Amino acid sequence: MTTMKAQDWTLLAIAAGKGRTLTPVQLQKSLFLLSKEYPELLESGFYQFTPYNYGPFDVRIYGDAERLSGEGLVELQVVTGRRWNEYSVTSNGADRAAALRREAPPEALAYLDRVVAWAKSLSFQQLVRAVYQKYPEYRANSVFQD
Amino acid sequence: MTLIVGIKCSDGIVVGADGAATFAAMGQPTIRQSVRKLNIIQDRIIVGVSGSVGLGQRIVGEVERIWSDKKLTGKSITDAMPIIAEALRKHILPELQVAANAKQLIGQMAMMSAVSSSIVAVPLSKAPCLMSFDQQGAPEAATDDLPFVSIGSGQGIADPFLAFLRRIFWPNKPPTVSDGIFATLWCLQHAIQTNAGGVADPKQIVVLSKDGAEWKAREIPETEFQEHLEAIQAAEQALVSFRDELRNGGTTPSEPPPKATG
Numbered sequence: 097m098t099t100m101k102a103q104d105w106t107l108l109a110i111a112a113g114k115g116r117t118l119t120p121v122q123l124q125k126s127l128f129l130l131s132k133e134y135p136e137l138l139e140s141g142f143y144q145f146t147p148y149n150y151g152p153f154d155v156r157i158y159g160d161a162e163r164l165s166g167e168g169l170v171e172l173q174v175v176t177g178r179r180w181n182e183y184s185v186t187s188n189g190a191d192r193a194a195a196l197r198r199e200a201p202p203e204a205l206a207y208l209d210r211v212v213a214w215a216k217s218l219s220f221q222q223l224v225r226a227v228y229q230k231y232p233e234y235r236a237n238s239v240f241q242d
Numbered sequence: 243m244t245l246i247v248g249i250k251c252s253d254g255i256v257v258g259a260d261g262a263a264t265f266a267a268m269g270q271p272t273i274r275q276s277v278r279k280l281n282i283i284q285d286r287i288i289v290g291v292s293g294s295v296g297l298g299q300r301i302v303g304e305v306e307r308i309w310s311d312k313k314l315t316g317k318s319i320t321d322a323m324p325i326i327a328e329a330l331r332k333h334i335l336p337e338l339q340v341a342a343n344a345k346q347l348i349g350q351m352a353m354m355s356a357v358s359s360s361i362v363a364v365p366l367s368k369a370p371c372l373m374s375f376d377q378q379g380a381p382e383a384a385t386d387d388l389p390f391v392s393i394g395s396g397q398g399i400a401d402p403f404l405a406f407l408r409r410i411f412w413p414n415k416p417p418t419v420s421d422g423i424f425a426t427l428w429c430l431q432h433a434i435q436t437n438a439g440g441v442a443d444p445k446q447i448v449v450l451s452k453d454g455a456e457w458k459a460r461e462i463p464e465t466e467f468q469e470h471l472e473a474i475q476a477a478e479q480a481l482v483s484f485r486d487e488l489r490n491g492g493t494t495p496s497e498p499p500p501k502a503t504g
Contacts, residue, residue, distance in 0.1 A: 120468035149420045150469045158465040179443055180471040220476035239420045239473070240411070 102142045103160040104196050105130065108205065110161070110170055110183045111193035112212035117173055117182035121150060122215040123161070125227050128152040129211045132231070134204040147236040151227045164189065243440030244292035245396025245433045246279060247404065248361045249422040250372045250384040252415070254451035255363040256422035257288045257372075258430050260396065262442035263295070280448045282459045283309060286365060288448045292394035293358035293377070300333045301360050314364065319371040323381035326362065331379040334358065338378070359393040363450045365457035370450050389416050390425075396433040396441040403429050419451050427467060428474045 109126050110118055118126070128145045131138060145152035161183055164170035169189035172181040185193060197205060215223055228235050235241070246259045263277035281289045283306045291298030308314060308329050314322050334356075341356035360375045372384035374391040384391050390408065392400040407425050411417070417425060430445045447462040 119472050121472050124469065148469075149423070149466075150473060153469070155463070155465055158468065175475075179445075180468045219479075220472055221480075237420060239418070239424050241418060241420075 099139070100196065100200060101139060102156070103163065104200075105138070105142070105208070106157055106160045107164055107169060107185070107189060107193055108196055108200065108208055109212055110164075111185045111190060112209050113184060113216065115184070116216060117184045118212070118216070119182055119220075120158070120180060121220055121223060122212070123183055124153055124157060125151065125223055126208065126212045126215050127154075127157060128227070130204060130208050133207055133211075134201070137201040137204040145234070147234040147238070149237065149239050150224050151234040151238060152231065243396070244279060244394030245392065245400055245430060245441045246290040246292055246361050246394050247392045247400055247426050247429050248290075248363060248372045248374070248384060248390065249404075249417060249426060250370075250386070250389040251417050251419045251422040254419040254422075254449055254457075255288070255370045255372045256419055256426050256447065256449050257290055257361060257363050258423075258426035258445060258447045259290050260394075260430055260434060260441045261444040261446060262440050276444060278446055280446050280461075282448060282461065285458050285460075286450075288361075288363040288450055288459050290361045290393070291358055292360070294337070294354065294356060297333060297337055297356065297358040298360070301330055301358065304329045304333060305362060309364070314366060317366055319366050319369075319373070319383050322364070322366050322371070323373055323383060326373070327375060327379045327381045330360070330375055334377070334379045361391060361393055363448075363459070365450065368457075370457055386416055392429075394441070399433045399436050400429050403432050419449055423447055423449065423462065424470050424473060427470050428477070431471070431474060 105127060106123070109123060127143055131142055131145065143154035143156055145154050161170055161172065165172045168186055169192050171184050171186050173184065174180070175182060218226065228238070243262060244260060246257065248255065248257045257280055259279040261276045261278065279290055281302045283289060283302070287305060287309055289302050289305050291301050305326065308326060313325055317325065337356040341353050345353065357377045359377055362373045362375070364371055372391065374382050374393060382391070390404045392404065404425065407428065411425070412421065426447060427445060433441045434443060444464065445467065447467070448459055449462060450457055450459045
């Protein structure tokens with residue numbers, strides 16, 4: 097079991113964007129999939145995802161991202177005209193992420209890198225559908241129910 | 243300047259509002275401030291008012307008084323509408339009368355303090371109900387056939403947009419609250435970007451939905467808008483893709499069959 101906090105994984109996920117921003121859905125679903133694949137390597141206080149409008153969701157992720165922004169580790173970029181955030185690391189955040197990578201469990205870290213790259217390669221609809229397909233129980237409260 | 247939207251959903255009510263209040267002196271705009279236009283009364287009722295701020299404050303107070311005095315207990319929506327309308331008119335009609343008199347002296351700007359519309363979402367006989375009241379207090383209920391209402395200066399943009407969304411996404415059944423939040427945010431976003439005279443961020447969304455056995459009103463935090471706003475962009479991008487595919491092709495289009503030979 098790692099001593100890393102959930103917030104540390106949020107920073108690692110954002111840093112895994114490798115210079116590209118993560119959108120809200122990419123950040124949420126990447127951390128969700130990490131929690132599903134490697135729960136034994138994450139702290140007991142890791143995010144608890146509930147079925148929400150677009151599948152698994154934990155609002156604390158946004159709170160942690162804002163805290164990281166307050167610490168100068170993450171930049172919240174407001175998409176012009178839309179008032180929603182995209183997430184990227186600052187240079188200080190990249191340094192902090194590099195330090196965290198040395199203590200993070202390697203398997204979980206490698207998976208996070210892969211799942212963020214995979215999430216970035218998909219459209220919004222493709223990403224949400226892919227998660228629904230693997231975890232259909234998270235459709236329970238989603239938009240556009242049959 | 244205001245836009246307030248209400249949607250009657252299969253599992254509750256969604257009400258959304260923009261966040262710009264325009265102050266004026268003698269009919270001339272002075273400043274714009276952010277303001278919260280939706281009120282939650284005793285965790286059960288949502289009231290949104292457009293138009294005169296002072297009259298709106300009294301309307302909110304009147305709805306709270308009716309609820310506290312249990313005048314809506316056990317009432318159906320058709321019984322409740324005239325009760326609420328009568329209570330609102332106690333405030334509306336005197337203002338209209340004063341404005342009519344003042345109009346002779348100061349012109350049309352006299353109407354600014356007398357014109358107000360409101361949206362009320364309230365549980366009645368254990369069902370969530372959505373009503374609007376026009377500038378004379380005349381009520382209208384949202385139904386399954388007409389599930390959305392809007393008031394304010396942005397109404398001219400909101401109504402056709404909501405009708406479009408309904409035709410595309412929910413032609414045969416009502417939306418869920420999740421769907422309603424998506425539609426309300428998109429409608430507000432569209433009106434803000436089209437900017438019908440001062441409709442602006444921040445957006446506010448309040449839902450009336452079941453919490454255990456009770457209908458409860460709760461405000462959706464802005465953080466929970468994020469994925470909806472991303473979904474809206476994806477939906478708009480889907481329309482762009484339609485145009486692009488016609489222009490440039492996606493996959494190689496199938497060739498028309500050649501004419502028969504022989």
